[in-house]
Amino acid sequence: MLDSYLPILTLIIIAVGFSFGAAILSRLVGEKKPSTVKLAPYECGMPPVGSARERFSIKFYIIAMLFIVFDIEVVFMYPWAVMFKSLGLFGFIEMGVFILILLVGYAYVWKKGALEWE
Amino acid sequence: MSLSDLLAMLPILILAFGATAILMAGAWYREPLPLLAGGIVTALLGALSAGLVTPPVPEIAGLFSAGGYARFYTILWSLLAAAGLMTGSRYIIEKRIGAGEYVSLVLYAAAGMALLSSATHLVGLFIALETFTLAFYILIASNRNCALAAEAGLKYLLLGAVATGFMAFGIALIYAASGSLVLPDAVMRLKAETGELQAWGLLGWGMILIAVGFKISLAPFHLWTPDVYQGAPAPVTGLLATGSKGAVVAALVGLLAMSGPVWNDLTDLVWLLAALTMLAGAFGALGQSNLKRLLAYSSVTHMGTLLVGVLCQTSEGFAATTFYVVVYVVTSLGAFAVIASLADGRGEPMTFDQWRGLGYRHPVRCGVLVLLLLSLAGLPATAGFMAKFAVFHAALQSGYIGLLMIGILASVISFAFYLRVTMLLFQPDEKASSWHQGSVFEHTVLAVCSSAVLVLGLFPGLLFGLIRQILP
Amino acid sequence: MEILLFYSVALVAVLSGFLVIRCQSPVNSALGLVNTFFCLAIFYVMLHAPFMAAIQIMVYAGAIMVLILFVIMLLNLGIEARKRYTHGIVWSALASLMVLFGTIYFLKRGRVTGAEGDLTAFQIESIGHTELIGRSMFTEFLLPFEIASILLLVAIVGAVVLAKKEV
Numbered sequence: 001m002l003d004s005y006l007p008i009l010t011l012i013i014i015a016v017g018f019s020f021g022a023a024i025l026s027r028l029v030g031e032k033k034p035s036t037v038k039l040a041p042y043e044c045g046m047p048p049v050g051s052a053r054e055r056f057s058i059k060f061y062i063i064a065m066l067f068i069v070f071d072i073e074v075v076f077m078y079p080w081a082v083m084f085k086s087l088g089l090f091g092f093i094e095m096g097v098f099i100l101i102l103l104v105g106y107a108y109v110w111k112k113g114a115l116e117w118e
Numbered sequence: 119m120s121l122s123d124l125l126a127m128l129p130i131l132i133l134a135f136g137a138t139a140i141l142m143a144g145a146w147y148r149e150p151l152p153l154l155a156g157g158i159v160t161a162l163l164g165a166l167s168a169g170l171v172t173p174p175v176p177e178i179a180g181l182f183s184a185g186g187y188a189r190f191y192t193i194l195w196s197l198l199a200a201a202g203l204m205t206g207s208r209y210i211i212e213k214r215i216g217a218g219e220y221v222s223l224v225l226y227a228a229a230g231m232a233l234l235s236s237a238t239h240l241v242g243l244f245i246a247l248e249t250f251t252l253a254f255y256i257l258i259a260s261n262r263n264c265a266l267a268a269e270a271g272l273k274y275l276l277l278g279a280v281a282t283g284f285m286a287f288g289i290a291l292i293y294a295a296s297g298s299l300v301l302p303d304a305v306m307r308l309k310a311e312t313g314e315l316q317a318w319g320l321l322g323w324g325m326i327l328i329a330v331g332f333k334i335s336l337a338p339f340h341l342w343t344p345d346v347y348q349g350a351p352a353p354v355t356g357l358l359a360t361g362s363k364g365a366v367v368a369a370l371v372g373l374l375a376m377s378g379p380v381w382n383d384l385t386d387l388v389w390l391l392a393a394l395t396m397l398a399g400a401f402g403a404l405g406q407s408n409l410k411r412l413l414a415y416s417s418v419t420h421m422g423t424l425l426v427g428v429l430c431q432t433s434e435g436f437a438a439t440t441f442y443v444v445v446y447v448v449t450s451l452g453a454f455a456v457i458a459s460l461a462d463g464r465g466e467p468m469t470f471d472q473w474r475g476l477g478y479r480h481p482v483r484c485g486v487l488v489l490l491l492l493s494l495a496g497l498p499a500t501a502g503f504m505a506k507f508a509v510f511h512a513a514l515q516s517g518y519i520g521l522l523m524i525g526i527l528a529s530v531i532s533f534a535f536y537l538r539v540t541m542l543l544f545q546p547d548e549k550a551s552s553w554h555q556g557s558v559f560e561h562t563v564l565a566v567c568s569s570a571v572l573v574l575g576l577f578p579g580l581l582f583g584l585i586r587q588i589l590p
Numbered sequence: 591m592e593i594l595l596f597y598s599v600a601l602v603a604v605l606s607g608f609l610v611i612r613c614q615s616p617v618n619s620a621l622g623l624v625n626t627f628f629c630l631a632i633f634y635v636m637l638h639a640p641f642m643a644a645i646q647i648m649v650y651a652g653a654i655m656v657l658i659l660f661v662i663m664l665l666n667l668g669i670e671a672r673k674r675y676t677h678g679i680v681w682s683a684l685a686s687l688m689v690l691f692g693t694i695y696f697l698k699r700g701r702v703t704g705a706e707g708d709l710t711a712f713q714i715e716s717i718g719h720t721e722l723i724g725r726s727m728f729t730e731f732l733l734p735f736e737i738a739s740i741l742l743l744v745a746i747v748g749a750v751v752l753a754k755k756e757v
Contacts, residue, residue: 002592005635056663058753064660065749068653069742075645076735079724091728094735101739104138105746111145114750134740141747179733219751226744233737245734249741256748271752297708317697 136160144218188236270349288325356454395422452567475547
């Protein structure tokens with residue numbers, strides 16, 4: 001059973017190995033001549049102003065929240081897509097109702113202007 | 119799912135699709151009054167269809183019952199939603215809260231409560247519970263200019279999430295132990311070998327009990343109640359105190375009545391919970407100086423008393439519990455409606471200083487409040503007395519003498535604080551200020567609630583006869 | 591072999607769970623949480639529930655985590671605020687350990703009835719996990735599925751009502 005996950009495991013090992021390897025290698029091989037200017041955070045060539053950890057606007061939050069809700073909607077579609085043929089027309093209608101209800105949500109969000117960047 | 123299934127859940131469909139339509143309408147037309155009227159009509163239609171349309175099938179998709187018990191509660195929660203919309207009308211207009219959202223959330227909550235009360239399957243139970251809880255999270259925090267409301271919303275959300283976790287875990291354990299999610303079936307299989315619940319099933323039921331404890335605020339899971347009731351706007355508190363608790367109790371009664379004496383192994387635990395809850399509520403209320411917090415503790419006591427009725431696990435106990443739920447819903451809703459109807463630009467009258475002498479400024483509504491408080495206290499000739507009497511009588515017949523004594527003690531203590539509020543209302547005070555006159559909607563709700571309390575107090579047989587017929 | 595895998599993953603899960611509540615910086619806590627989610631996904635795989643594993647990573651380690659990080663950055667509490675609340679970690683750890691041992695003792699005494707549900711590991715092997723979920727979701731549990739769409743709609747309304755500037 002678990003054998004079939006061997007490719008995923010290999011992929012994870014390679015990914016982790018690569019990221020760690022690159023970091024360690026650059027530390028070992030790379031040349032280091034630190035100066036104040038070099039150690040300062042890079043902000044497109046401008047001198048950095050204030051802390052990088054500022055408060056985010058709540059605008060981001062509402063977008064993230066809506067993303068999650070629609071993300072979960074998509075999750076429901078995977079099992080449906082897998083069984084699409086054997087479920088037939090009835091399954092299609094069921095999914096149609098599901099999507100219709102969420103389409104109402106989408107129209108609501110749109111009309112309310114929650115997608116606009118004010 | 120077939121057409122007959124759809125017909126059987128017509129009231130739910132009316133509520134849910136009505137809510138969706140009003141949500142959509144609210145996004146385009148901002149005028150609150152037509153939306154509110156539409157919501158009230160939808161709720162009444164839901165109640166009407168539950169009462170008039172006989173379901174062609176006994177069970178909907180194997181998840182929800184369509185029997186008399188389910189229809190009874192569908193009517194009750196639909197009417198509750200209508201009342202919630204009526205009491206909330208002025209609040210949403212004055213606080214400029216989206217009418218479409220408020221109306222649709224209340225209707226969704228009513229649909230969820232109706233589904234919960236009729237659940238026969240653990241999955242149905244879970245999803246119905248989530249539906250109305252989610253709507254309440256939003257309703258509680260809907261007034262965004264009020265820090266207390268935000269705090270209340272957050273508290274309810276966090277504890278609600280914990281309760282949801284316990285509920286899901288409990289359901290999983292019951293499934294692991296029995297291999298079934300259909301209730302009577304799951305219990306049968308759990309008991310198959312020795313006639314007792316097995317450890318896993320017992321743990322599962324314990325977890326569900328904890329989740330129920332959070333939802334209906336049984337001690338020691340009741341600590342959120344006063345804060346949330348105080349912070350939430352009064353119309354929402356009215357719904358929260360009545361519907362969200364009543365629906366959970368209704369589901370519990372329905373499940374226990376269907377699946378036989380499940381709780382024999384849990385009796386001691388439930389006994390302790392009931393005793394603790396009644397006392398914690400009664401003693402907690404004594405020190406309060408805020409009417410909404412006091413009503414919160416009072417609701418804790420009432421939940422303890424309800425649990426006594428559930429604990430009996432006899433048909434008389436279930437009938438008494440159902441009667442108690444109806445009476446509690448009507449009375450408590452009325453009490454919060456009085457608070458909502460007095461609210462004006464300054465907010466709602468909450469502290470006892472604000473209530474002192476108000477009986478002379480607003481005699482009718484304070485009179486109604488006194489009537490409702492006395493019914494909550496269980497004064498004879500009110501509905502509250504008959505409800506308490508029925509529950510205690512059932513407890514006596516099942517042999518729970520100790521619990522009966524604790525219940526009577528808690529009732530005596532609660533008399534003290536209800537009387538304190540009554541006296542406060544009619545204390546002469548020159549500084550008492552006038553509050554809002556209230557709208558027609560609010561006065562209607564108050565009239566219905568107070569007359570229901572009187573009618574049920576004088577003729578309890580009307581409702582008892584109906585309840586005996588519909589109990590599963 | 592499999593039991594070894596289970597215990598090593600469980601160890602990582604518990605350790606990262608500990609990090610979540612112990613880290614000074616909330617962002618580190620969030621990363622610990624991601625780690626816990628990954629370990630849970632591995633558990634799902636071991637329990638023959640690959641679909642759940644995929645969802646766990648997609649929704650929890652992906653989407654929910656983004657939201658949690660957003661909240662952390664929205665609030666962005668200063669160092670002082672973080673230090674003000676120290677968790678009573680020793681006491682709560684002791685209490686939860688006692689509850690854990692109590693539960694284990696209690697469960698050891700009882701027996702599992704051995705009743706099996708309709709879906710067995712064998713069926714999952716032969717038909718496929720996602721297929722089985724799809725089949726039961728669109729036949730037996732159709733109604734909860736449709737109610738879930740209402741639930742999501744309510745969540746959308748909630749996001750707009752609570753986070754939008756002017757509704």
